[in-house]
Amino acid sequence: MSPSIFHRAVQRAAAHAPWSAAARRDTLLLAAGVPLSAPVLILLGLPRLWFVLVAFLPCLDLLSVAQRSRLRALRGLLIPSRAPRNAGWWGKVRAGLTWRQFLYHLVVAPLQTLGALLVLAGWGIGLVMATVLGWIWLMPAGAPLQSRPGWAVADGWTTLGGAALLFLTPWLAALLSRFEEWAAGSLLGLNRAELLQRRVEDLAESRAGVVDAADAERRRIERDLHDGAQQRLVSLAMNLGLARRTLKDVPAEAMRVIVEAHEEAQAAIDELRDLVRGLHPVVLEDRGLDAALSGIAARCPVPVRLDIDLSDDIAPTVEAVAYFTVSEALTNAAKHSRASRVELSIRQRDGRLHIQIHDDGIGGADAARGTGLTGLRKRAASVDGTLAVTSPHGGPTTITAELPCEL
Amino acid sequence: MRAVIAEDSVLLRVGLVKVLEAVGHEVVAAVGDAEELLAAVAEHQPQVVVVDVRMPPGFTDEGVRAALVIRRQWPEVAVLLLSQFVEERYASDLLSANTSGVGYLLKQRVANVDDFVEALQRVAEGGTALDPEVVSQLLIRRDTDPLRRLTPRERDVLALMAEGRSNAAIAQTLVVSDSAVAKHINAIFAKLDLPSADVTHRRVLAVLHFLGVA
Secondary structure: OOHHHHHHHHHHHHHOOOOOHHHHHHHHHHHHHHHHHHHHHHHHHOOOOHHHHHHHOOHHHHHHHHHHHHHHHHHOOOOOOOOOOOOOHHHHHHHHOOHHHHHHHHHHHHHHHHHHHHHHHHHHHHHHHHOHHHHHHHOOOOOHHHHOOOHHHHHHHHHHHHHHHHHHHHHHHHHHHHHHHHHHHHHOOOOHHHHHHHHHHHHHHHHHHHHHHHHHHHHHHHHHHHHHHHHHHHHHHHHHHHHHHHOOOOOHHHHHHHHHHHHHHHHHHHHHHHHHHHHOOHHHHHHHHHHHHHHHHHHOOOOEEEEEEOOOOOOHHHHHHHHHHHHHHHHHHHHHHOOOOEEEEEEEEOOEEEEEEEEOOOOOOOOOOOHHHHHHHHHHHOOOOEEEEEOOOOOOEEEEEEEEOOO | OEEEEEOOOHHHHHHHHHHHHHOOOEEEEEEOOHHHHHHHHHHHOOOEEEEEOOOOOOOOOHHHHHHHHHHHHOOOOEEEEEEOOOOHHHHHHHHOOOOOOEEEEEHHHHHOHHHHHHHHHHHHOOOEEEOHHHHHHHHHHOOOHHHHOOOHHHHHHHHHHHHOOOHHHHHHHHOOOHHHHHHHHHHHHHHHOOOOOOOHHHHHHHHHHHHOOO
C-alpha cells in the first residue's frame, strides 16, 4: 500500500467519522424524510386499506413538493417540478400522477424511511453500547451489574461493538443519502424528454425576449432620430429655404452656396427618412400594420394591388417582421423583377399571418443567393415563422411568409 | 393673412413662424398643443391654421381631431395639417366633409419653402393641397377597374389633380403643354364618368369622391 493511498483512506475515514459534518448532514436528511413517508409505510402495512391510497392520490404532488423542498433545503439539490409553469391545480396534480412519482412515494421513500430508522437506531444503540462501561463504572459500588463474574470482559466487547457501530453508521447514512439524491433526482425530476422540452420552452422564451429587446431598441433609435436629428434637419432646411427666398442682394456666388446647401439639406432629410423607415417606421407604431403597408405599397414604383384583412391582436415584433418582409419584397420586385404589377395579400387565419407577394416579373430570385431574401428568411425564423420563394426563370415570382401572430 | 400655428417642436414652430412672416402673413398665435390651438382659433379667428398631427399629451392624432373640430365650428378657417407620415385615413377624415380649404402634407415638405408657401396659399384661398404620398396611397386603396383603364400618363395627371394643382401647375410638373393637360383631364373625366368643372377644388372634390374619400 503506497503512502498516498493510505493517506487518502485515512482522509475518507475522517470525512465519515461520527463527529464529521457529513455524518450530521446525511443523518439530518434521512431523518427529515421519516415524517414524509412514514404514513405511507403505515398505510402499506395495514391490511385491506388500499382504498385509502385512492384518497391519497391527489396528495402525491404535495408530497413531491415537500420532498423537493427537503432536498433543496438540506442538500441544495434543485429538482425541477414536472408541472408546466402556468398549469392550474389540476394540471399540477395530473403532472404528479406518473408511475415514477408512484414508484418514489410508494416504494423508494418507504424503503428509505426504513433505512433512516436503521441509521437513527445505529446512532442510538451505538451510543448506548459504546458508553456501557462508563455507565457501570459510574454505578455505586456493589451494584448487581458489577457482581457478575467476568463482566469487565463482556462489557468491554459491548463497548467495542458500540464504537464500531458508531463508526459504521455514518457510512450507511452516506450510502442511503447518495441513493436518496439519485432516486429523487431521477424519479421526482424530469426525464430526458421532459428536460429537453423544458429547455426548449426556456430557449423559446429567452429568444422571444431577445427579439423583443432588439425590436424595442430599434424603435428607440428611430424615435430619437425622428424627434431629434430629423426635426433639426427640417428646421435647418427651412431656414436655408427662407434665406434663399428672402435674401435678394447677395452675390450670385453666395446665393449658389445657399441653394446648394438647401438642396443638400433636403436630400439629407430624404435619406434620413429612408434610414429611419428601415429601422422601424413610425406609422407602424402609430397606426398599425395595415396603414404602414399601404404606405410602402404607395411608394413602390410598380403598381401594387393590396388585399389586407387584419384584426389587431398581432405582436409588435411580428408586425415589424411582416412590414420588413413586404418592404424588402416590394423593393426587390421594383429593382430586379421588371414586373408590371404586384399583388400583395395579407390575411390572418388561425392565429397566423399569411403573407403573399406575387409579381408578374422575370423571376430568377433565389433565396439561397440573394442576401435580402436570406435576411428575410432569418427574420421570419426569429419569430418561428417561415418564408418560401418560388421564382422560376421567366417568372412569375411568389413569396409566401407565414408568421405566428403572438410570440 | 392671419395664421395660427400649432406645433409642439419649438424648433419647427419658430421656423414656421419665420417662414410665414417672411412671406407677409401675420402669425397671431403659435401654440404647442391641441387645446391651446382651439383656444387660439376661437380668440383670433384666423384665415388659416397650420397643425401638426402628433401633439401632446398623447402624441397620436390630436392634431387631426383638433382640425376636425375647427372645420366643424369654424368652416371658414382653412386647415393645413402637417404629419410625420402619410395616413390616408387622416386624409379621409379631414376631407370627408368638405375639400375646400384643406391641406395635408408631410412635415418634411416645409423644408422646401417655396412649395410649402404655395400649398399654404392654395389652402388659404379655399383650395386643396394633398401630399403626393397621400394621393398615391388613395390611388392604391381604390385600385378599382375604371382606374385601370387610365394610361400611366393619365394616372400621373390624376394624382397631381388630386393634390390640388391647377392645369398650369400640372403642365409645368409634367413638362407638357396646357392643352395636353386639358386633353388628359377630359379623357380622365370621361373614363371615370365625372362631370367637368373649372374651379380647382371642385375638380379635386370630384376626383376624391371617385376615390371613395369624400
